[in-house]
Amino acid sequence: MDAPVSIDAKADQPDDELGGLNGIVGFHVRLAHGAVYRNFMETFAHLDLTQKQVSAMWLVADHPGISQIALGQLLRMDRATTMTIVNRLQERNYLRRERSASDARKQALYLTDPGMAVLAEAKTANAAHEAWLRARFTPAEVEKLVELLTRIHE
Amino acid sequence: MDAPVSIDAKADQPDDELGGLNGIVGFHVRLAHGAVYRNFMETFAHLDLTQKQVSAMWLVADHPGISQIALGQLLRMDRATTMTIVNRLQERNYLRRERSASDARKQALYLTDPGMAVLAEAKTANAAHEAWLRARFTPAEVEKLVELLTRIHE
DNA sequence: TATTGTTATACTCTATAACTATA
DNA sequence: TATAGTTATAGAGTATAACAATA
Numbered sequence: 001m002d003a004p005v006s007i008d009a010k011a012d013q014p015d016d017e018l019g020g021l022n023g024i025v026g027f028h029v030r031l032a033h034g035a036v037y038r039n040f041m042e043t044f045a046h047l048d049l050t051q052k053q054v055s056a057m058w059l060v061a062d063h064p065g066i067s068q069i070a071l072g073q074l075l076r077m078d079r080a081t082t083m084t085i086v087n088r089l090q091e092r093n094y095l096r097r098e099r100s101a102s103d104a105r106k107q108a109l110y111l112t113d114p115g116m117a118v119l120a121e122a123k124t125a126n127a128a129h130e131a132w133l134r135a136r137f138t139p140a141e142v143e144k145l146v147e148l149l150t151r152i153h154e
Numbered sequence: 155m156d157a158p159v160s161i162d163a164k165a166d167q168p169d170d171e172l173g174g175l176n177g178i179v180g181f182h183v184r185l186a187h188g189a190v191y192r193n194f195m196e197t198f199a200h201l202d203l204t205q206k207q208v209s210a211m212w213l214v215a216d217h218p219g220i221s222q223i224a225l226g227q228l229l230r231m232d233r234a235t236t237m238t239i240v241n242r243l244q245e246r247n248y249l250r251r252e253r254s255a256s257d258a259r260k261q262a263l264y265l266t267d268p269g270m271a272v273l274a275e276a277k278t279a280n281a282a283h284e285a286w287l288r289a290r291f292t293p294a295e296v297e298k299l300v301e302l303l304t305r306i307h308e
Numbered sequence: 309t310a311t312t313g314t315t316a317t318a319c320t321c322t323a324t325a326a327c328t329a330t331a
Numbered sequence: 332t333a334t335a336g337t338t339a340t341a342g343a344g345t346a347t348a349a350c351a352a353t354a
Contacts, residue, residue, distance in 0.1 A: 017228060019216040021209060024280065025287050026190050028300050030205055031307035033187035034230050036180050037322090050343065051184055055175060062173040069312060074171060076188050079313065081345055088343090105312040105353045126178065133179050136305045145302045146182050151290045153185035191345090204320065223335060233336065235322055242320090259330045259335040311354070322343080331334075 029152070036133060043129040049122055052077075056085050057111060057119045060095060065108040067100065076153070094118055183306070190287060197283040203276055206231075210239050211265060211273045214249060219262040221254065230307070248272055 021027050040051050055075055060066055072082035086109065089095040094115035100106035111119065134142055175181050194205050209229055214220055226236035240263065243249040248269035254260035265273065288296055 017217070019213070021212050021216075024284060025296060025300060026194065026205070026280075026283060027209065028303040028307065029183075029187055029190045030209075031230060032303040033183055034322095035307040036183045040180065041322095051180070052344070055181065055184075058175050059173070062175075063171070067312075076185060077344085078346065080315090080347080083314065084344075103312085103354075107313070126180075129180060130178060133306065137302070141302060142179060144298065146179060148291070148295060148299045148302075149182040149186040152287065153182070153189040188345095195345095206321075221335075231321090232323065234324080234338090237337065238321075254335095257331075257335085261336070309354100312352085314349100314351080316347105316349085318346085320343100320345085323341085324339105326337100326339085328337075329335085331332100 039132055040129055043125050043132070044122070047118065047122060047125060049118070052085050053089060054119075054122045054126065056089060057094060057115060057122065060109045061111050061116065061119055064110050065098075065100070067106040067108065069106070071109060089115070193286055194283055197279050197286070198276070201272065201276055201279060203272070206239050207243060208273075208276045208280065210243060211248060211269060211276065214263045215265050215270065215273055218264050219252075219254070221260040222263065223260070225263060243269070 018027075037051065044050070044054070052075065056071060059071055059074055063070075068082050068086060069079065071086075072079060075082075077085070086095065086097070090097065093112055096110055096112055097107045098110065100108045137145065172181075191205070198204070198208070206229065210225060213225055213228055217224075222236050222240060223233065225231075225240075226233060229236075231239070240249065240251070244251065247266055250264055250266055251261040252264065254262045291299065
């Protein structure tokens, strides 16, 4: 799985080699995201689902009839980006659009039965992914990490 | 700048609306990364540089003659991905390739003079970006955050 | 006028596969 | 055989701009 980096022992602690970049918080956020992304993709390969797709289905399940614009706001996506996510899920019949009765400008989003079944599988896969991620932290550290990350994105 | 999320006060604290997703560490990593990404892009718009491009130039400057494979390993990219980054920088004359004298399979990478000049500007822009990011933390919190993130990506 | 959705378009990142050159 | 680079190809996320329908 892991690519061999080099021959000497320093390879396992490349901090020294990163130089000034190592002091940049944003750099570590990006590397951590990349690591999480890769493990997610491995864990979800059998379902062929991305983080965004799972997050979107999860939220639609929790908020049946949510509009595209509201879904996008929760996941910090603009309208066009939200379209691509929803389109892909609709093409696979995991999600359907309905015109909102109260406001005809809006699309009300609902999971289909296959969508709900896949989401259940996705939640199981996500538990394994989360376990991989949390394995390196104590519960208190997890809480602290989430609190710090929330300050960045909220 | 900020998109209005909704009318009521809950909009500023969407944690409640995220439901079960809010307890997922990986979800917060992704949202934080997105927020960092967007601020980076705003801050670097005048230079037309991405995080990956800046990181690559920074590392080449710190390691003149580094091979593509080694650069990719430091930034956690495979060979093909590294190619696209290096190609783009080379097309803009920020970076040049040379065959390694010691191992003809390898390309030795060097910044050009324009590349060094742009990197200096990029470091200035990055200082502003980092200030934006660090503004919400104490120095001790920054240290803790970096330590926790490092455990994810190392 | 403002909001929501849609379409078209474009760019970056990421990765796999197959190929060449070199060790 | 293994490593480094290259090329072709593809999918996903992100965003801007312009447009239509509705409020």
